[in-house]
Amino acid sequence: xxxxxxxxxxxxxxxxxxxxxxxxxxxxxxxxxxxxxxxxxxxxxxxxxxxxxxxxxxxxxxxxxxxxxxxxxxxxxxxxxxxxxxxxxxxxxxxxxxxxxxxxxxxxxxxxxxxxxxxxxxxxxxxxxxxxxxxxxxxxxxxxxxxxxxxxxxxxxxxxxxxxxxxxxxxxxxxxxxxxxxxxxxxxxxxxxxxxxxxxxxxxxxxxxxxxxxxxxxxxxxxxxxxxxxxxxxxxxxxxxxxxxxxxxxxxxxxxxxxxxxxxxxxxxxxxxxxxxxxxxxxxxxxxxxxxxxxxxxxxxxxxxxxxxxxxxxxxxxxxxxxxxxxxxxxxxxxxxxxxxxxxx
Amino acid sequence: xxxxxxxxxxxxxxxxxxxxxxxxxxxxxxxxxxxxxxxxxxxxxxxxxxxxxxxxxxxxxxxxxxxxxxxxxxxxxxxxxxxxxxxxxxxxxxxxxxxxxxxxxxxxxxxxxxxxxxxxxxxxxxxxxxxxxxxxxxxxxxxxxxxxxxxxxxxxxxxxxxxxxxxxxxxxxxxxxxxxxxxxxxxxxxxxxxxxxxxxxxxxxxxxxxxxxxxxxxxxxxxxxxxxxxxxxxxxxxxxxxxxxxxxxxxxxxxxxxxxxxxxxxxxxxxxxxxxxxxxxxxxxxxxxxxxxxxxxxxxxxxxxxxxxxxxxxxxxxx
Ligand code: SF4
Ligand code: SF4
Ligand code: SF4
Ligand code: SF4
Ligand code: SF4
Numbered sequence: 001x002x003x004x005x006x007x008x009x010x011x012x013x014x015x016x017x018x019x020x021x022x023x024x025x026x027x028x029x030x031x032x033x034x035x036x037x038x039x040x041x042x043x044x045x046x047x048x049x050x051x052x053x054x055x056x057x058x059x060x061x062x063x064x065x066x067x068x069x070x071x072x073x074x075x076x077x078x079x080x081x082x083x084x085x086x087x088x089x090x091x092x093x094x095x096x097x098x099x100x101x102x103x104x105x106x107x108x109x110x111x112x113x114x115x116x117x118x119x120x121x122x123x124x125x126x127x128x129x130x131x132x133x134x135x136x137x138x139x140x141x142x143x144x145x146x147x148x149x150x151x152x153x154x155x156x157x158x159x160x161x162x163x164x165x166x167x168x169x170x171x172x173x174x175x176x177x178x179x180x181x182x183x184x185x186x187x188x189x190x191x192x193x194x195x196x197x198x199x200x201x202x203x204x205x206x207x208x209x210x211x212x213x214x215x216x217x218x219x220x221x222x223x224x225x226x227x228x229x230x231x232x233x234x235x236x237x238x239x240x241x242x243x244x245x246x247x248x249x250x251x252x253x254x255x256x257x258x259x260x261x262x263x264x265x266x267x268x269x270x271x272x273x274x275x276x277x278x279x280x281x282x283x284x285x286x287x288x289x290x291x292x293x294x295x296x297x298x299x300x301x302x303x304x305x306x307x308x309x310x311x312x313x314x315x316x317x318x319x320x321x322x323x324x325x326x327x328x329x330x331x332x333x334x335x336x337x338x339x340x341x342x343x344x345x
Numbered sequence: 346x347x348x349x350x351x352x353x354x355x356x357x358x359x360x361x362x363x364x365x366x367x368x369x370x371x372x373x374x375x376x377x378x379x380x381x382x383x384x385x386x387x388x389x390x391x392x393x394x395x396x397x398x399x400x401x402x403x404x405x406x407x408x409x410x411x412x413x414x415x416x417x418x419x420x421x422x423x424x425x426x427x428x429x430x431x432x433x434x435x436x437x438x439x440x441x442x443x444x445x446x447x448x449x450x451x452x453x454x455x456x457x458x459x460x461x462x463x464x465x466x467x468x469x470x471x472x473x474x475x476x477x478x479x480x481x482x483x484x485x486x487x488x489x490x491x492x493x494x495x496x497x498x499x500x501x502x503x504x505x506x507x508x509x510x511x512x513x514x515x516x517x518x519x520x521x522x523x524x525x526x527x528x529x530x531x532x533x534x535x536x537x538x539x540x541x542x543x544x545x546x547x548x549x550x551x552x553x554x555x556x557x558x559x560x561x562x563x564x565x566x567x568x569x570x571x572x573x574x575x576x577x578x579x580x581x582x583x584x585x586x587x588x589x590x591x592x593x594x595x596x597x598x599x600x601x602x603x604x605x606x607x608x609x610x611x612x613x614x615x616x617x618x619x620x621x622x623x624x625x626x627x628x629x630x631x632x633x634x635x636x637x638x639x640x641x642x643x644x645x646x647x648x649x650x651x652x653x654x655x656x657x658x659x660x661x662x663x664x
Contacts, residue, residue, distance in 0.1 A: 031551060031617045050616055051553060060553070061583035133377065133466065235408070236383040241555030242615050256582050269582045275556075277573050291411075326557060326613040327403060328375050328382040 001189045002163040002174065002181040009161070012180050013037055019176055020084040020122070023056055025049045034087070045126060045156060048091050048318065052248035056087055057117045058101060060245075061269040064113055070262040079265075081117050086173065088124040092147035093137040093316040095125045097248030099149060103310045104251045122169045125150035129195065131203050134319030136332055138203040139213060142316060145196040155192045162192045212336040214303075214313060220339030221304040225296070229337055234292040236327040237274070243321035243329070244272040244298065249314045252278075273297045299334050349449065350397040352515050353421065356447055357392040366419035366445050368412065370405040371395040378469050379457035383408065397421075399455040399474045402497070404609055406430040407563050409439045419445035421515075423454075425499070427508035428605035428641030429563025434510075435644065436603065438566040448511030452519040453493060453500035455479065460495055499608025499621065502526040509642050526606070530625045545623075549589045551616040558610035558620055564600040564640075571595070593623065601627040602650035605641030634658050 004012060016022045022037040027044040034053045037043070068075040098118075105114035127145030131137070137144055147153060151170035155162040162184055165174040174181070207213065244250040254271040258264055271278055274295075279288045288294050306314035315331065322330050353371065360366040373384035374396045381400035385408075386392055404426040410433070412418060422430055427448065433439045455474075460466050460481075471482040474492055481488045493501070502525070507518045533541055556572065559565045572580045572592060580595075581588045597620075604624045611621040631638055635649035635657065654660075 028551070029548065029617060033551065033616075061585065235385040235412070236403075238557060238560040240557035240560045241553065242557050245553045245555050246615060254582060256578075258581055258583060267583055269584065271582075275573075277575065280575070324615045326561065328377075328380040330375055330380065333375065 001184040001192070002165075003157075003160045003184040003188060004163055004177075004181050005160050008180050009043075012177060013043070014039070015177055015180065016086055016088070016173075019173075020086050023053065023085060023087045025089050034089075043089075045089055047132070048094070048320075050320070050324070051246060052094050052097065052318065052320065053087055053090050054094070054097060054101060054248050054251075056085070056121065057098065057114055058105070058251065058253075058270075061267050062113065063265040063267040065266040066263070067259075067266065068263040081113060081120060084120050084122075085117075086122045086124060089126045090123055090147070090150070091128055091318070092125060092142055092144060092150075093135070093318040094248045095123060095147040095149050096137075096140075096142050096316045097318070098123075100249045100306075100310075100312065100314050100316070101251055103312075122151045122173050123149070124152040124154060124170075124173070127153065127155045127192075127195065128199060129156060131199060131206070132319065134322040135203070136207065136210060136317035136319060138200070138207045138317070139210065139332075140313055140315060140317045143196065144199040144203050145192075146200075155195060157188065157191060157195075160188075162188065164192075210332060210336075212332070214335070217335060217339065218304055218307055221300060224338060225300070227338075229334075230292050230296040233329060233334065234290070234295040237291050237295050237329055238327060239274055239276060239291050239294065240326070241270075241272045241274060242324050242326065244274055245270060246320040246324055248316060248318055248320070249302070273301070295329070299331065299338070302331070303335065303338075349516050350395075353397050353447070353449075354392050354395050356513065356515065357386065357395050357419065358389050360419040360445055361386070361389040361392060365417070367416045368418045369395070370408055370412075370418060370420040372397065372401040372403065372405075372421075374398070378471050379455075379460075385412070397449065399472055399479065399492070400457070402454045402612070404429055404561070404563065404607065406433065406439075407561065409433065409444065410566055415443075417443050417445065419447065421447045421449050422508050422511060423449050423451040424503060424505040424508050425451075425605070425607035425609075427510050428505055428639075429607050429609075431510055431641045431644060432563050432603055432605050433566055435648070436564075436566055446508075446511045446513075448508035448514040450507045450514070450516045450519045451500075452506050453496035453503065455492070455495045456497040463490070463495070465490070497608070497612060499612055502608075504639075505642060527625055527629050529619070529622050530629050533622065533626070545590075545593075546586060548618045549593055550586050552584070552589045552593070552618060553616060554584050554589065554592070555615065557613050557615065558618075559596060561609045561613050562600065563605065563607065563609075564603040565596075593620075597623045597627060600624065602631060602638075602648055603640050604628065605639075607641075 017037050023034045024037045024043050025032050025045060026035045027042040031050055032044045032047055033049050033051050034056060064079050066077045105111040125147035131144045151167045152173060153164045153166055163181060165171045252271045252273060253268045255268050257266050280286045302314040357369040357371055361369055369386045371384050372381045373394050374381055379400050381398055383403045383405055405420045406422060406426050406429055434441060455472060465481050468483050469481055473480045477492055478489050479492045479495060502523045504523045506521050580592055606624060606628060608621050611619055614620060631649050638646055638649050
């Protein structure tokens with residue numbers, strides 16, 4: 001394992017930014033979000049970003065086709081990402097969310113743009129030293145201080161960052177910055193292992209205290225489509241886009257054209273099952289006519305439909321929706337009420 | 346003297362069991378100290394779960410647009426909520442006869458972000474307010490701090506902490522000590538145009554277009570909103586700065602003269618866009634152009650943007 005002293009980080013950012021676009025959690029007006037690093041930008045690893053880093057692979061709006069008419073034939077030009085990038089400081093929960101997005105975008109029919117970005121990107125994950133109040137990744141069998149899918153894993157050890165390449169891409173990135181790295185002493189490496197263990201144990205205890213787990217949850221939900229639970233829950237929902245747009249696993253999108261005169265572009269853009277128009281048909285018919293059906297859809301998609309189809313829950317426990325829903329429609333409480341088995345002790 | 350939270354349960358119980366109301370909208374508590382949320386109760390037996398605490402910030406009156414209009418609904422209004430209610434009344438969107446209003450004098454509510462920023466949130470179990478102080482409860486021990494240090498920005502500049510409309514008031518009027526609300530606007534007005542433009546561009550480029558600011562707004566009460574229309578599509582669905590600017594400019598213009606400055610839009614914006622500054626710019630301009638007007642409070646004054654007068658300052662004097 002390698003390490004890098006904190007005073008060398010500014011050099012590291014510059015070196016990396018020179019190689020590829022470097023996405024970082026940056027602070028602006030008090031809000032932390034992933035954005036391309038520029039000299040003078042305020043890097044903030046203290047809290048997880050408000051908007052999840054999914055937008056790097058799956059942008060909120062993305063043009064993939066330009067068109068022009070007027071000449072004899074319709075001219076089409078496809079647009080593709082070419083830029084290599086490094087996504088630095090992704091938390092383990094968000095890294096796990098990419099597995100979920102992969103199920104949607106990498107299985108047939110593959111989303112070529114997403115696939116290409118997955119190839120172009122190198123993922124540097126930062127372990128969490130201290131999970132936040134609303135984090136519940138452990139309830140979805142994830143580890144706060146370790147991300148299996150990362151190309152490089154880093155840990156903040158106070159004076160320095162520990163740096164562990166974990167894939168060929170990660171090795172390649174490490175080679176580029178080798179001059180800034182030192183070999184970590186055995187006791188320093190051991191400290192990272194301890195950090196992993198203590199956060200995992202601490203969070204496992206917290207998970208027990210939460211009083212629910214996902215065992216048997218799908219079974220319990222299967223019979224609840226017409227349950228009065230949804231009736232009880234939906235009244236307070238404002239039907240905004242916060243919980244789905246801020247969710248790292250939500251992946252619904254729309255296809256739209258933007259055109260003027262004889263030319264234009266076709267783009268995909270995020271959409272949300274919490275919006276009334278999401279299921280509105282051209283005929284005027286809406287199969288999810290009230291917020292009740294929409295709230296039910298959000299929870300059942302994450303906790304029943306997605307896992308039934310792909311074998312994993314479409315929630316990684318990042319807690320963004322818990323923290324940011326203006327009316328505290330809390331997924332953990334929904335799981336609890338819907339019959340997430342209450343674990344012992 | 347009885348605690349307000351107890352009185353609130355009692356009147357909720359009373360109005361449901363007497364049949365005066367078929368539904369009560371109040372607040373309930375979630376497992377986290379900061380989770381107080383709107384609750385919809387139809388069974389008198391359920392009123393015991395209602396609470397009033399330093400986090401009961403959601404405006405309950407906006408729900409009147411969604412809940413079954415035939416029902417008679419009882420709800421609780423703080424000062425800011427009462428202004429919003431009045432505006433909905435003036436816009437013809439609620440039926441005064443169908444609601445029973447319990448007013449709550451409110452001298453300010455607590456912004457969880459300020460508790461966090463002060464480093465007090467770790468292991469925090471509960472926050473209570475006693476007179477001018479907040480008491481923070483932890484597993485071991487408690488801490489105290491002046492309540493006002495933790496209030497929402499909107500509460501620090503609140504001018505109507507005592508509801509201006511109600512059927513029954515549930516407590517003693519509280520004193521009003523607002524900070525100057527136009528300070529930020531005045532500062533912005535004096536910055537050079539390019540700087541102002543980049544200020545708003547920076548903020549708007551963070552907008553995720555969740556529409557929470559619109560959905561929570563008591564002045565946004567249209568049955569069909571132009572931002573949702575697919576045909577014609579006024580607002581493009583791409584999150585592009587120009588589209589987002591169009592959204593924000595249109596929203597601000599459409600609530601101009603009707604925005605009650607309750608501050609809810611700015612409070613719930615997940616990415617911290619200072620929408621109140623935009624709204625207050627309009628309020629300040631209206632005040633300066635047509636004379637002081639407080640939407641939601643000045644019910645007997647003519648609404649300046651809905652009234653034409655030949656001596657309006659913007660009536661052209663030529664031909
Ligand atoms: S659950 Fe909360 S965040 Fe989601 S749409 Fe409803 S109000 Fe918005
Ligand atoms: S559902 Fe909520 S907690 Fe789960 S991944 Fe999405 S935002 Fe995070
Ligand atoms: S259906 Fe709703 S919950 Fe499921 S991915 Fe789409 S937006 Fe998210
Ligand atoms: S704005 Fe005024 S009435 Fe509203 S919550 Fe704050 S202090 Fe209370
Ligand atoms: S609440 Fe904030 S992020 Fe959402 S649409 Fe309004 S300004 Fe944009």
